Amino acid sequence: MNTTVTEDRLLVVSDIHLGNRLHRPRRSFMDFLHFAIENNYSICINGDGVDIQQMALSQLTGDLAACTPLFLKFGATDRKIYHTVGNHDIVLEHFLSDIGRLTVVPFLNVHCGDKRIRIEHGHMYDGMFLKFPRTYSVFTFIGLLAISVSPAFYDRVHDLNLAIIGFAEFLLSGFKTKAQRNKDRPGEVIEGERDCFRQGAEEVGARGFDTVIFGHTHLAGTVRLSSGARYYNTGGWFSKPHCVAISNGQEWFGSVEELTQNGDPFPAAAPKDDHTHSEVQQSA
Amino acid sequence: MKKFSHHETQSFADGDIIVREGEETREMFVIQRGAVEIVKQVGGHEVRLALLSRGAFFGEMSLLEGLPRSADARACGATTLVVFRPGSLLLQIRRDPTFAFELLQQMSRRVRELNDKLVFRVAGAEFGNRLARSSFMMTAASEYAASRPDEETEP
Numbered sequence: 360m361n362t363t364v365t366e367d368r369l370l371v372v373s374d375i376h377l378g379n380r381l382h383r384p385r386r387s388f389m390d391f392l393h394f395a396i397e398n399n400y401s402i403c404i405n406g407d408g409v410d411i412q413q414m415a416l417s418q419l420t421g422d423l424a425a426c427t428p429l430f431l432k433f434g435a436t437d438r439k440i441y442h443t444v445g446n447h448d449i450v451l452e453h454f455l456s457d458i459g460r461l462t463v464v465p466f467l468n469v470h471c472g473d474k475r476i477r478i479e480h481g482h483m484y485d486g487m488f489l490k491f492p493r494t495y496s497v498f499t500f501i502g503l504l505a506i507s508v509s510p511a512f513y514d515r516v517h518d519l520n521l522a523i524i525g526f527a528e529f530l531l532s533g534f535k536t537k538a539q540r541n542k543d544r545p546g547e548v549i550e551g552e553r554d555c556f557r558q559g560a561e562e563v564g565a566r567g568f569d570t571v572i573f574g575h576t577h578l579a580g581t582v583r584l585s586s587g588a589r590y591y592n593t594g595g596w597f598s599k600p601h602c603v604a605i606s607n608g609q610e611w612f613g614s615v616e617e618l619t620q621n622g623d624p625f626p627a628a629a630p631k632d633d634h635t636h637s638e639v640q641q642s643a
Numbered sequence: 644m645k646k647f648s649h650h651e652t653q654s655f656a657d658g659d660i661i662v663r664e665g666e667e668t669r670e671m672f673v674i675q676r677g678a679v680e681i682v683k684q685v686g687g688h689e690v691r692l693a694l695l696s697r698g699a700f701f702g703e704m705s706l707l708e709g710l711p712r713s714a715d716a717r718a719c720g721a722t723t724l725v726v727f728r729p730g731s732l733l734l735q736i737r738r739d740p741t742f743a744f745e746l747l748q749q750m751s752r753r754v755r756e757l758n759d760k761l762v763f764r765v766a767g768a769e770f771g772n773r774l775a776r777s778s779f780m781m782t783a784a785s786e787y788a789a790s791r792p793d794e795e796t797e798p
């Protein structure tokens with residue numbers, strides 16, 4: 360298993376949750392794949408690409424059937440698909456290896472230009488996931504049952520889950536309210552994100568990385584770390600998915616919608632590949 | 644204000660010695676910026692064992708085994724290192740679980756490279772031995788043949 364790679368052009372997204380009945384990311388994800396192929400980017404799905412934990416089989420097969428032809432198109436290019444394992448697709452750890460153009464890894468260290476970039480789902484820094492793994496899986500299972508009842512019921516269960524986490528944080532912080540806890544935080548933070556993720560990014564970033572990219576929280580944003588590295592969270596596809604585009608050491612961060620509608624942020628760096636382009640045109 | 648970073652860092656100028664061979668220190672380092680050269684004195688000559696770049700670990704042998712340093716480490720260019728002391732290693736692994744994974748990966752790579760070098764040397768020595776043995780046999784045979792010319796010419 361090789362977790363260190365060199366890439367000149369890479370798009371990073373996370374938390375697509377294909378197969379989850381709560382949302383319909385299929386169309387926008389297919390647009391994203393088209394964009395990546397047309398503009399000669401490798402892609403990294405940074406965890407929870409497929410939602411094994413909360414899937415509906417019919418939804419998952421439908422999503423994969425639609426996306427597979429596009430995944431296969433990467434085989435006609437010299438581009439790759441990286442998948443870092445997340446908590447909702449943790450069973451993919453059984454496939455940690457190179458499978459054709461697909462590489463499944465627990466995390467990825469990317470050399471791009473003169474930059475070292477760390478891509479990781481981020482669940483390993485989630486205090487709840489680490490300290491209470493059984494409670495975490497019980498809540499995930501309750502979520503699955505709630506989805507089967509109705510999306511609205513799931514939303515109520517999710518709110519209850521957030522309230523319990525909030526109460527646990529209130530107890531663990533020595534009875535400080537959210538406002539008091541926010542006051543204690545340094546100026547630059549991703550809105551709504553718990554400190555454990557920023558702390559994890561700091562730990563990783565200090566080890567000689569210029570950029571650290573997480574997902575998991577579904578809260579998109581970016582902050583500067585104390586080591587000078589840049590930390591991005593690409594959020595999730597339940598609301599407004601974000602993406603980090605990397606090209607020869609340059610970085611761009613914004614929503615996937617912005618990316619696919621406004622075009623390649625690094626057009627000059629895109630290598631011309633007429634064969635790939637014409638194939639995509641035909642398939643579109 | 645809450646402090647997010649717990650890391651101790653040390654900075655070195657180009658050519659500074661970070662650790663010396665035989666020194667009984669126990670820290671392990673990760674290169675945050677710059678590069679580090681690992682060198683060893685062999686028979687009065689300096690042999691470069693490795694040139695490590697950003698993100699690489701070194702010093703882990705002394706930390707894990709409690710033995711003196713096995714080589715010198717020297718900064719190449721302005722270098723910043725993150726320092727891990729024996730008391731903070733487990734805490735670091737708990738805070739950043741992938742740290743242990745990457746440490747094992749690098750050590751595994753180094754064992755593989757050493758194995759390759761060892762195989763190359765052993766094979767080289769074996770080939771040398773065979774060559775010496777066959778050249779000895781050839782010399783002995785030709786000497787034997789030269790010492791008995793009459794026998795061969797006799798009917």
